[in-house]
Structure formats: structure tokens, C-alpha cells
Amino acid sequence: MQRIIDILALSADYLKAKGIPQPRRNAELLLCDVLGKSRLELYLEHDRPVTEEQLSALRELMRARAAHKPLQYVLGKTEFFSLPFQIPEGVFIPRPETELLVEEVIRHIRSLPESQEIIVYDVGTGSGCIAVSVASNVPNCRVYASDISAKAIAVAKDNAERNGVGERVVLLHGDLFAPYIEHGAPKADVIASNPPYISEEDWESLPEEVRRFEPRESLLAGRKGLECLVRIIASATSSLKPGGKIFLEVGQGQREEVMAFLQNAYKYIDMASRKDYNNIERVVIATFAASGEECGAKEKRDR
Ligand SMILES: C[S@@+](CC[C@H](N)C(=O)[O-])C[C@H]1O[C@@H](n2cnc3c(N)ncnc32)[C@H](O)[C@@H]1O
Missing domain, CATH: 3.40.50.150 (Vaccinia Virus protein VP39)
Incomplete structure (x- = not known):
């Protein structure tokens, strides 16, 4: 199972390749939304595994953001x-x-x-x-x-x-x-x-x-x-x-x-x-x- 720290690195690279500004911050906020955690909690729990279900939810949000939909619309808030x-x-x-x-x-x-x-x-x-x-x-x-x-x-x-x-x-x-x-x-x-x-x-x-x-x-x-x-x-x-x-x-x-x-x-x-x-x-x-x-x-x- 992949850990928070690995998922963040992969997601940030993907968003960067798609030309999204502040890719790391975007990846963090999307993962926070999926996991129901704050950014601080992501850092503190960076070794924690991410389930297949959570990954699939993240992929959907990532797809929308990679298509340049504004972060606020992807998150709805x-x-x-x-x-x-x-x-x-x-x-x-x-x-x-x-x-x-x-x-x-x-x-x-x-x-x-x-x-x-x-x-x-x-x-x-x-x-x-x-x-x-x-x-x-x-x-x-x-x-x-x-x-x-x-x-x-x-x-x-x-x-x-x-x-x-x-x-x-x-x-x-x-x-x-x-x-x-x-x-x-x-x-x-x-x-x-x-x-x-x-x-x-x-x-x-x-x-x-x-x-x-x-x-x-x-x-x-x-x-x-x-x-x-x-x-x-x-x-x-x-x-x-x-x-x-x-x-x-x-x-x-x-x-x-x-x-x-x-x-x-x-x-x-x-x-x-x-x-x-x-x-x-x-x-x-x-x-x-x-x-x-x-x-x-x-x-x-x-x-
Ligand atoms: C630049 S947005 C600002 C929205 C919000 N006040 C903000 O600061 O985020 C302008 C808003 O004015 C509304 N608007 C445009 N023309 C209008 C009109 N003739 N009468 C009332 N609202 C209008 C738009 O629907 C939009 O929600």
C-alpha cells in the first residue's frame, strides 16, 4: 500500500506536468479533502498508508484539476x-x-x-x-x-x-x-x-x-x-x-x-x-x- 508521502510526490509531479501552478499545494489540498485531514495532519502522518478506495477518490479529483478546473470548484469550497x-x-x-x-x-x-x-x-x-x-x-x-x-x-x-x-x-x-x-x-x-x-x-x-x-x-x-x-x-x-x-x-x-x-x-x-x-x-x-x-x-x- 502506498503512503501519504509517496502519493503526494506522485500527485505533485503529475499536476506539474499538466502545467498546474503550485502543484504541491494543490496535491496536498486534494488529498486533505479525500482523507478528511488538515495539511498539518498530512505532514505528521506522512507514513500512513492510503487505501485503494481513497486513491480512487483522489484520482477523480486529480483528473478534474489536471484539466485546469479551478481548485475551488474541484473541492466545491x-x-x-x-x-x-x-x-x-x-x-x-x-x-x-x-x-x-x-x-x-x-x-x-x-x-x-x-x-x-x-x-x-x-x-x-x-x-x-x-x-x-x-x-x-x-x-x-x-x-x-x-x-x-x-x-x-x-x-x-x-x-x-x-x-x-x-x-x-x-x-x-x-x-x-x-x-x-x-x-x-x-x-x-x-x-x-x-x-x-x-x-x-x-x-x-x-x-x-x-x-x-x-x-x-x-x-x-x-x-x-x-x-x-x-x-x-x-x-x-x-x-x-x-x-x-x-x-x-x-x-x-x-x-x-x-x-x-x-x-x-x-x-x-x-x-x-x-x-x-x-x-x-x-x-x-x-x-x-x-x-x-x-x-x-x-x-x-x-x-
Ligand atoms: C466579480 S463577481 C463578485 C462576487 C462576490 N461579491 C465576490 O466578491 O466574490 C460579480 C457578481 O456580480 C453579479 N452581477 C453581475 N451583474 C449584475 C447585475 N446587473 N445585478 C446584480 N448582480 C450582478 C454576478 O452574478 C457576480 O456574482
Whole structure:
């Protein structure tokens, strides 16, 4: 019978030959799933034999991964903000950059008076990763999360329940802000969104794994990648409370245009942004001014 250590070496070599990045890590995570063990346990028990039944289950997962199906879809799950999420095919895989947006949202909410219930919208929720992470970390908030994909809404609901925040995360199916209005959701203190922002031009340069397996409509947003962002910014003003904040994830090189649009919409002030681990401006933050006068005052200060 082969041991864990031998299987890992063989599996990593196989995935490497198939051009899978981080082959050893992938092999470990697949074997962990089959054996129901952590990576640490794999190391500690590296001499342990693997049964024929376990090997056959591993082969099936390896075949899928070798065909470049993303690891998260092969496993049907991932971790985001240290929380577990189910990720079936057809639902966008959460990315580490989005954790920065969640950090900013949580930091902001924690700076507000605790006695108040904070209303958060998560527009284009996908797996529910933003909505669930915010709700898990901030007890005094209620999150309304929407998506145009019915499948995403079902998965996000499941993820909210698994993470124990099902009662404070309301899932709404529909186009951008329309379902919030239909549902009669209260106005938001915070709007967060990681919308589709890939331009048609950049589509071809995305990794094959992304183009072949992830839902196109969760990524592509018109010629310059700004279609969805522009729609969100334009409509958010009727959903935000005066003084409320918007947090948007943006693509490389989109920060300036997004900020200009926020400013020209004339009701957003106090613009800020945050870079990701690759030094790319990734999160744009702005405040919805209480009145047009305040916008004017801010503009004068800035000139
Ligand atoms: C980039 S994914 C982000 C998903 C999730 N928020 C995350 O960060 O992992 C964009 C999501 O927006 C949804 N979406 C695209 N167009 C939409 C629209 N017009 N209205 C609502 N949701 C939309 C997609 O279905 C997808 O789930």
C-alpha cells in the first residue's frame, strides 16, 4: 500500500506536468479533502498508508484539476476572511483582494456608534463572501445582498446559514438596486460591491482557468470594464443615507475614472482608495454628501 508521502510526490509531479501552478499545494489540498485531514495532519502522518478506495477518490479529483478546473470548484469550497464558503461551479470564486474591501467596510462600521443598527448593501454578492464576512464580524449590522444570478443567491443563502448569520443577511435576486426597492429595504449606511470590471480587451489575457470555468457575466463589464461600476455609482445615490459610504472594488487603472465619476455625480465627497498586495489601487471609497451645498464646499476646499 502506498503512503501519504509517496502519493503526494506522485500527485505533485503529475499536476506539474499538466502545467498546474503550485502543484504541491494543490496535491496536498486534494488529498486533505479525500482523507478528511488538515495539511498539518498530512505532514505528521506522512507514513500512513492510503487505501485503494481513497486513491480512487483522489484520482477523480486529480483528473478534474489536471484539466485546469479551478481548485475551488474541484473541492466545491474555499476560505474567505477565515470563514468557510461553498463554491459550486457557476458561482464566482472569491479573491484575496476582496478581503481588503471587507476590512475597510468593517473598520468603517466599527467607527460608528455601536447602539445603531447599520444597514449594509452588498451589490453582486456572488457566493455571499462580502455579506457573510461583514455580518460575522459586526454584530450590529443587517446586510441586504443582491445578485442577478439565481444560483448565486441560493449559494449565498446557504453560506450565510452555514456561517450562522442567516438571520442578518437578506438575499435578493435581481438587477443591481431594483430588488432592494421591490423588497422595501431601508436605505443603506454602507454600500459595498465587487462588481464585474473586466474590459473586453482584457478578457483574452485572463488565465484560461478563469475564462473556461468562471461565469462570464460575473467578470465582463463592457468595452472599458466600467459599465457596471458606472451604473452602481449612478443609482447608489437613491439608496444611500446622507453621509453613507460606498466601497467599490475596481480593476487595474480604473481608480481615476471611477473617482472622477463619483465626483461628477456631484454627491460624493471624501474620496479615498486602498492598494492591494500587488500595489494596484483596488478599493475606492467615497461618502455620499448630505446636500449639494456640502459638495460645493468640499470642491472649493480642494481647488
Ligand atoms: C466579480 S463577481 C463578485 C462576487 C462576490 N461579491 C465576490 O466578491 O466574490 C460579480 C457578481 O456580480 C453579479 N452581477 C453581475 N451583474 C449584475 C447585475 N446587473 N445585478 C446584480 N448582480 C450582478 C454576478 O452574478 C457576480 O456574482
